Amino acid sequence: MDVENYKVQALKKQKEHQKFLANLKKKPPKNLDFVVQETHDEVFAKIDCLSCANCCKTTGPLFTEKDIERISKHLRMKPADFEKKYLQTDEDEDKVLQNLPCWFLNEENTCSIYEVRPKACREFPHTDRKKIYQINHLTIKNTLICPAAFEFVERIQKKIEKK
Structure with a gap:
């Protein structure tokens, strides 16, 4: 998977995506949660995270106390x-990884703690949330990291603007 190409495309479309998501927030369609879930499922049927793992290589999740207890x-x-x-406290007082890529990322892009991975990892890239417009800033940020998040915004924009 050409992660760099996705990032270049995401940067080119960032303003367009921001405008689209801002409009979603102002006037969300009645069936938005359904369209979001449907689009999320379509994207993840097409994109295999194991061919990328860019999130694990370039960004670290926040670790909650529950995550720390479960993983330890x-x-x-x-x-x-x-x-x-494994962890350090960042400027926001959040517990995050000391180093990247993630300690638990295996060579074949699998996770050595997948069954007990942090909540932030389980939910990333957050494209199956209800009321998706509540996390527009995060969605835009994730399009630069995650090809699936970029593809998600592209598809949802086409679907909603068609109506």
Whole structure:
């Protein structure tokens, strides 16, 4: 998958996408949640995350206390030891990875802690949310990282503007 090409396209279309999403927020169609879910499913039927894993290579998730407890238990570590080994506190006081790419990303783009991965990883790129317009800033940011997020915005824009 040509992640760089997607990023170039996303940068070119950023203003157009921002305008489209801003209009969605102002006047969301009645069936928006349905269209969002349908489009999310179509995109992920086409795009295989394992061929990319750009999110795991370039951005780190936030780790909640529940994530830390669950993952450290899975790794048979004390939560404090897990935090010391893998995490740091950022300027927003969020717990994030010390380094990228993610420690748990395997060579074949699989995740060594997939069953217990952080909530932020499970939900990324957040394209199946209800009231998607509540996270427009995040959606735009994710189009630069995730080919599926870019494809999602492109498709949803075509569907909604057709009506």
